[in-house]
Amino acid sequence: MSEVSLTVNGRRVSASVEDRTLLVHFLREHIGLTGTHVGCDTSQCGACVVHVDGKAMKSCSMLAAQASGSDVVTIEGLTDGGDLHPVQAAFKEHHGLQCGFCTPGMIMTTVDMIARHPEGLDEATVRAELEGNICRCTGYHNIVKAVLAASKTMSKVSKGKTKKAA
Amino acid sequence: MGIEGVGARVSRKEDKRFITGSGRYVDDMVVPGMKHAMFVRSPHAHAQIKKIEVKAAQAMPGVIGVLTGKELKADGIGNLICGWMIHSKDGSPMKMGAWSPLAVDKVRYVGDAVVIVVADTKAQARDAAEAVEITYKELRAVTDASKAMDKGAPQIHPEAENNLIFDWDIGNADETAAAFKKAAHVVKMDVINNRLVPNAMEPRAALGHYDKAEDHYTCWTTSQNPHVARLVMSAFYNVAPENKLRVIAPDVGGGFGSKIYIYPEELVCLWASKKTGVPVKWVADRTESFLTDAHGRDHHTHAEMAFDKDHKILGFKVETKANLGAYMSLFSSATPTYLYATLLSGQYDIPAIHANVKAIYTNTAPVDAYRGAGRPEAAYLVERMMEVSARQFGVSPAELRRKNFIKAFPHQTPVIMCYDAGDFATSLDTAMKAADYAGFEKRREKAKKDGKLRGMGFSCYIEACGIAPSAAVGSLGAGVGLWESAEVRVNAVGTIEVLTGSHSHGQGHETTFAQLVAERLSVPLDSISIVHGDTDKVQMGMGTYGSRSGAVGMSAIVKALDKVEAKAKKIAAHLMEADEADIVIENGALKVAGTDKNVPWFQMALAAYTAHNLPGGMEPGLKETAFYDPANFTFPAGCYICEVEIDPDTGQTDIVQFVAADDFGNIINPMIVEGQVHGGVTQGIGQAILEGANYDASGQLLTASYMDYTMPRAGDVPSYKLSTSNTPSPSNPLGIKGCGEAGAIGAPPAVINAITDAIGTENLTMPATPQKVWAAIRSAKH
Numbered sequence: 001m002s003e004v005s006l007t008v009n010g011r012r013v014s015a016s017v018e019d020r021t022l023l024v025h026f027l028r029e030h031i032g033l034t035g036t037h038v039g040c041d042t043s044q045c046g047a048c049v050v051h052v053d054g055k056a057m058k059s060c061s062m063l064a065a066q067a068s069g070s071d072v073v074t075i076e077g078l079t080d081g082g083d084l085h086p087v088q089a090a091f092k093e094h095h096g097l098q099c100g101f102c103t104p105g106m107i108m109t110t111v112d113m114i115a116r117h118p119e120g121l122d123e124a125t126v127r128a129e130l131e132g133n134i135c136r137c138t139g140y141h142n143i144v145k146a147v148l149a150a151s152k153t154m155s156k157v158s159k160g161k162t163k164k165a166a
Numbered sequence: 167m168g169i170e171g172v173g174a175r176v177s178r179k180e181d182k183r184f185i186t187g188s189g190r191y192v193d194d195m196v197v198p199g200m201k202h203a204m205f206v207r208s209p210h211a212h213a214q215i216k217k218i219e220v221k222a223a224q225a226m227p228g229v230i231g232v233l234t235g236k237e238l239k240a241d242g243i244g245n246l247i248c249g250w251m252i253h254s255k256d257g258s259p260m261k262m263g264a265w266s267p268l269a270v271d272k273v274r275y276v277g278d279a280v281v282i283v284v285a286d287t288k289a290q291a292r293d294a295a296e297a298v299e300i301t302y303k304e305l306r307a308v309t310d311a312s313k314a315m316d317k318g319a320p321q322i323h324p325e326a327e328n329n330l331i332f333d334w335d336i337g338n339a340d341e342t343a344a345a346f347k348k349a350a351h352v353v354k355m356d357v358i359n360n361r362l363v364p365n366a367m368e369p370r371a372a373l374g375h376y377d378k379a380e381d382h383y384t385c386w387t388t389s390q391n392p393h394v395a396r397l398v399m400s401a402f403y404n405v406a407p408e409n410k411l412r413v414i415a416p417d418v419g420g421g422f423g424s425k426i427y428i429y430p431e432e433l434v435c436l437w438a439s440k441k442t443g444v445p446v447k448w449v450a451d452r453t454e455s456f457l458t459d460a461h462g463r464d465h466h467t468h469a470e471m472a473f474d475k476d477h478k479i480l481g482f483k484v485e486t487k488a489n490l491g492a493y494m495s496l497f498s499s500a501t502p503t504y505l506y507a508t509l510l511s512g513q514y515d516i517p518a519i520h521a522n523v524k525a526i527y528t529n530t531a532p533v534d535a536y537r538g539a540g541r542p543e544a545a546y547l548v549e550r551m552m553e554v555s556a557r558q559f560g561v562s563p564a565e566l567r568r569k570n571f572i573k574a575f576p577h578q579t580p581v582i583m584c585y586d587a588g589d590f591a592t593s594l595d596t597a598m599k600a601a602d603y604a605g606f607e608k609r610r611e612k613a614k615k616d617g618k619l620r621g622m623g624f625s626c627y628i629e630a631c632g633i634a635p636s637a638a639v640g641s642l643g644a645g646v647g648l649w650e651s652a653e654v655r656v657n658a659v660g661t662i663e664v665l666t667g668s669h670s671h672g673q674g675h676e677t678t679f680a681q682l683v684a685e686r687l688s689v690p691l692d693s694i695s696i697v698h699g700d701t702d703k704v705q706m707g708m709g710t711y712g713s714r715s716g717a718v719g720m721s722a723i724v725k726a727l728d729k730v731e732a733k734a735k736k737i738a739a740h741l742m743e744a745d746e747a748d749i750v751i752e753n754g755a756l757k758v759a760g761t762d763k764n765v766p767w768f769q770m771a772l773a774a775y776t777a778h779n780l781p782g783g784m785e786p787g788l789k790e791t792a793f794y795d796p797a798n799f800t801f802p803a804g805c806y807i808c809e810v811e812i813d814p815d816t817g818q819t820d821i822v823q824f825v826a827a828d829d830f831g832n833i834i835n836p837m838i839v840e841g842q843v844h845g846g847v848t849q850g851i852g853q854a855i856l857e858g859a860n861y862d863a864s865g866q867l868l869t870a871s872y873m874d875y876t877m878p879r880a881g882d883v884p885s886y887k888l889s890t891s892n893t894p895s896p897s898n899p900l901g902i903k904g905c906g907e908a909g910a911i912g913a914p915p916a917v918i919n920a921i922t923d924a925i926g927t928e929n930l931t932m933p934a935t936p937q938k939v940w941a942a943i944r945s946a947k948h
Binding site: 018020028032033034035036037038039040041042044045047074075076078084088091092093095097098099100101102103104107123126127128130131133134135136137138139140141142143144145 | 177178180181182183184185186187188189190191193194196289365366367368369417418419420422449451452453671672673674837838840841844845846847848849871872873877878879880881883885886909
C-alpha cells in the first residue's frame with residue numbers, strides 16, 4: 001500500500017491506496033471526482049487530462065503515489081464555484097461538445113494550451129496540439145472554433161489586467 | 167421563430183453539466199454494496215471448451231463469485247437473438263445459430279465471454295479472472311466472408327450450413343437482365359466496404375442490481391434504447407418480467423449504433439447480482455470494446471451498371487457478401503438488406519435493379535448497424551460507380567449524375583422505397599459553387615507545379631431515415647414496431663416536462679425538443695425539461711438510431727402538444743367566457759384574438775389543477791400522451807465534394823477542402839444540425855483514409871487499441887464548409903428528414919473519388935492509407 005497526500009482542487013486529501021492505483025482511479029474512486037473520464041487503456045484518448053502542478057497530464061499515465069505532494073486540478077475545480085471558465089464558456093457557445101465524455105479532458109488540455117501560447121493560437125497549432133485528445137462526436141470543427149475563441153477572450157482579459165497593473 | 171423557438175441557434179441546455187464535470191455516466195454510478203466484474207474471454211477465434219476450472223480464482227482475495235455459462239443456463243437465462251427475420255430467396259428462414267451470453271461448449275470469436283468474476287475491487291476481479299483456467303481445443307478459424315463459404319472452410323454454427331445465414335434477393339432479376347441486353351455500355355466494379363469499430367468515447371458499461379426484498383432488478387446501462395433493452399431482456403432472455411425490471415440509460419457517451427443492442431454483459435451482470443447477492447458493475451476496457459462492441463460495414467460487392475448510348479442508366483446488378491461475424495446481433499440481418507439494398511437506386515432514375523445479398527458467419531466480432539448502417543455501403547457503391555463510369559465515358563462526373571437524377575416526386579424506385587421529396591440538382595449546384603468547381607483545374611495545375619497531385623471527388627448520397635412505419639417494417643420481418651411515444655406534463659405553475667422514448671447521447675434533445683415546446687406554447691426554454699432514458703419514468707419508447715429522433719420522436723411530441731394545446735384553449739376560453747376557436751397562444755399567454763383579453767399560461771395551468779372553475783365535465787390536470795407512427799421513411803440527401811492534395815513521394819493525403827450541401831427538411835436548431843454533419847463527415851473521412859478493423863488469418867484482432875486503430879484526430883481533418891437547401895418532408899408534421907447519419911454516409915465516396923481522381927487509378931481500397939496510396943501511384947505508373 002502507498003500513503004498519498006495531495007491537494008485536489010484546493011483541498012488536502014490523504015489516503016492509503018494500493019501501489020498500482022492510477023491517479024485517475026484515485027480521483028474517480030477514492031475521492032469521488034467523476035468528471036475525469038477513462039476512455040482508453042493506452043493513454044491515447046485524453047479523456048482523463050487533469051492539471052498536475054499547473055501542467056496538463058493524462059491522469060491514467062501516472063500513479064497516485066507519483067502525484068503525492070502535488071497540486072492537482074480537475075474539471076470540477078477549474079472555477080471556484082462561480083462563473084464558467086472562459087474555456088468552458090467557449091465550448092458551450094461554439095457547440096464544442098456533444099456526448100460530453102471527452103469534454104473534461106478537452107477543456108483541461110485547452111486551458112493548458114492557451115497558457116503555453118500567450119502569443120495566441122492559429123487553427124493549425126490548435127489541431128496539432130489536440131493530437132492527444134480524441135473526440136468521436138464533433139469532428140473537431142467546433143472544438144477548434146471554441147479553443148480559438150477562448151484564446152482570444154483570455155488574451156483580452158490578460159491584456160486588460162496588464163494595462164490595469166501598468 | 168422566436169429567439170428560443172424552432173429554427174433558432176440556441177446553445178445547449180445540457181452543456182453545463184458536461185463542461186463542469188457533472189455528467190453522470192454509468193461508470194459514475196455507485197450503489198451501496200456495489201462490487202466489480204471482469205469477464206474471462208476467449209483468446210481463440212474458434213475452439214471447443216474442454217474444461218473450466220474456477221477453484222483457484224474463487225480462492226483469490228476479495229472474490230465473491232466466479233460464474234459460468236452452465237450455471238446461467240441452469241437458471242433459464244435465454245440465448246441472445248436477432249430481432250429481424252429475413253427469408254432467403256428460396257423462402258427459408260435465416261439460419262440463426264445459438265448465442266449463449268456465456269459460452270458453454272464452444273467459443274466463436276476472440277472476446278467471446280466465458281466466465282464472469284465478481285470481486286470487491288476491479289483490480290481483484292482482474293487478478294482472479296487471470297486465475298480461471300480454461301482448457302480449449304483450438305479449431306481452424308475463418309474471418310473473411312469471401313472465404314467462409316468455400317469448400318472445407320470451418321463450420322461455425324451447426325444451424326448454418328457453409329456459414330450461410332441467408333441468401334436474399336431484392337428487385338427484379340429478369341427486368342434487370344433485359345436492361346443489360348439493351349446496354350451500350352456496362353461498367354463493372356468490385357468494391358470492399360471496410361470493417362469499422364464504432365468507438366463511442368464512453369466504453370460500454372452495465373450495473374446490475376437485484377433487490378431481493380422486492381424481487382426487482384435495476385440495470386444501469388450504456389444504451390441508446392433502454393425500453394428496447396427491457397423488452398428484449400424480459401421477453402427473450404428471461405431475466406425478469408417487465409414490471410420487475412427497470413432499465414436506466416443515464417448520460418451516455420456516444421453510441422453511433424453500437425449501443426442499440428443488448429449484449430451479454432448487461433444481462434449477465436443482472437443475473438450475477440441475483441446469484442451473488444451484491445450489485446455488480448462492469449465497465450469495458452477500450453480493448454474489450456474493440457473486441458466485443460458490434461462492428462460495422464464489412465461488405466464484399468460485385469456490381470455492374472448498364473447505360474444506354476447517351477449515358478442514361480438502364481439497370482444495376484449487385485451481389486454482396488456481408489460478414490455478420492460470429493453471432494447474429496440484434497438488428498444485424500436488417501443492416502445489409504432493408505437498410506442497404508433499398509437505397510441502391512441512389513439519387514437516380516434507374517428502371518431496373520436486382521441485388522443479391524449473402525449474409526455469412528465468420529470467427530469475428532458480431533457486425534451490426536454503425537452510423538448509417540447499410541446506407542453508407544449503398545452510397546459508397548453507387549457513388550463510386552457513378553464517378554468511375556463518368557471517367558470511363560470521358561464525361562464530367564457532375565453532369566453524368568445530373569443527367570440521371572430523379573427530378574419528379576413522389577418517385578417509386580425498383581427497390582421498395584418511394585422517395586417523397588427532394589431537389590438533387592440544387593444540392594449539386596450549391597456544392598459545386600461552394601467548392602469553386604470552376605477554379606479547380608487552376609488549383610490542380612498549381613499543385614502539379616509544386617509536385618503534388620490534386621483531385622476532386624463527388625458524392626450525391628441519399629438515405630432513408632425516420633425509421634420507420636411499423637406495419638411496413640413488420641411486413642419486412644422486424645420484430646418490433648418503430649413508432650415513438652411522448653408525454654407532455656404541464657405542471658400547476660405552468661412549467662413543463664416532456665417525457666420521450668427517444669434517447670439523447672450527444673444529439674442535444676434536451677435543447678431541440680424544448681425549442682419545439684417553447685415555440686408551440688410560447689413559454690420560456692428554461693421552464694421546459696426533457697426526461698428520457700428511464701423505463702420507470704417514461705412510458706414505452708423505441709429509442710434513438712437511424713436518424714429517427716427528430717422525424718419520429720418529435721412528431722410524437724407534436725401530437726401530445728396538439729392535445730395539450732386543445733385542452734389549454736378550452737380552459738382559457740372558459741375562464742374568459744370566449745369561444746375556444748378565438749384563442750391564440752402568444753407571449754406566454756392565451757389570448758382572445760383581436761382583443762386585450764388574456765389569461766397568462768401559468769394561470770391557465772393553475773386553473774387546470776385547482777379545478778375550481780373548469781368547463782363542465784372536464785377532467786382536472788393537464789397532461790397528455792401520444793404515440794406517433796410515421797407514414798413513410800424520410801429521405802435526407804445531398805451533395806458532398808472533397809478536394810485532396812497528395813504527396814506522391816509519401817502517399818500522404820491532405821484533405822484541402824470538404825463541402826457538404828445537405829437537404830434535411832425543416833431544421834429545429836442549425837447549430838446542432840451542423841454539429842451532426844461535422845461528426846458524421848469526420849467518421850466518413852475516418853472510414854475512407856484512416857480506420858479499418860483487421861483480423862489476421864487465425865482470428866486475432868490486430869487493431870484492438872488506439873495504438874493500432876487509427877481514429878481521426880483533429881489534425882487529420884479540415885474545417886468544413888456546410889450549407890443546406892431544404893425541401894420539407896411531407897411525411898411528418900414537422901417536415902423533418904433527419905441529419906444524424908448523413909455525414910458518415912456521404913463522405914467516404916467523396917474522399918475516395920477525390921483520391922482516385924488525383925492518382926489516376928481506381929485500384930484503391932479503404933482505408934486509403936499513405937502506404938496504399940503510395941503503392942497505387944507506383945502501380946499506376948508501371
